[in-house]
Amino acid sequence: MRFILIDKIISVEPAKQIKAIKNVSLAEEYLSDHFPTFPVLPGVLLLEGLIESASWLVRLTENFAHSMLLLEQARNVKYKSFLAPGGQIEYTVDAKMLDENISSFTGSGVSDGKLIVEAKFGLRHFNLAENDSAMAAVDAKIIESMKKRIELLKN
Numbered sequence: 001m002r003f004i005l006i007d008k009i010i011s012v013e014p015a016k017q018i019k020a021i022k023n024v025s026l027a028e029e030y031l032s033d034h035f036p037t038f039p040v041l042p043g044v045l046l047l048e049g050l051i052e053s054a055s056w057l058v059r060l061t062e063n064f065a066h067s068m069l070l071l072e073q074a075r076n077v078k079y080k081s082f083l084a085p086g087g088q089i090e091y092t093v094d095a096k097m098l099d100e101n102i103s104s105f106t107g108s109g110v111s112d113g114k115l116i117v118e119a120k121f122g123l124r125h126f127n128l129a130e131n132d133s134a135m136a137a138v139d140a141k142i143i144e145s146m147k148k149r150i151e152l153l154k155n
Helices: 043-061 133-154
Strands: 008-013 017-023 068-079 088-098 102-111 114-126
Touching: 008 043, 008 133, 017 043, 043 068, 043 088, 043 102, 043 114, 043 133, 088 114
Parallel strands: none
Antiparallel strands: 008 017, 017 088, 068 114, 088 102, 102 114
């Protein structure tokens, strides 16, 4: 299963900051297991929301230069509260360093004025064709798909 944990990008300053939101619905199937009598957005998915936000910041800053953006490291991840169905989280991610193939960020998620998650993390960005030129078409397809998705997220 592939998760998409950003519903809307509300602001972006390329190379600096992005703000995005996620609405949590009871219809999200993973909530039935986490936890059956106390459904909350799993902590790893809260972190993934920060990572996805940072990925969009990199893509927009680099004009979609890379097809792959992967978590390189996560440090000082702190979960401060729960996020239940019906809630909305606003992610704020600030770029600390954004180089060609690696970047680092600090980020936080807030719901109703309450801090839910905060972290320091880094991403690695690359194209599949860097290791296998036959993958250039796959890179192009992924980048095109991301360009279409960003239009949905910014509206």
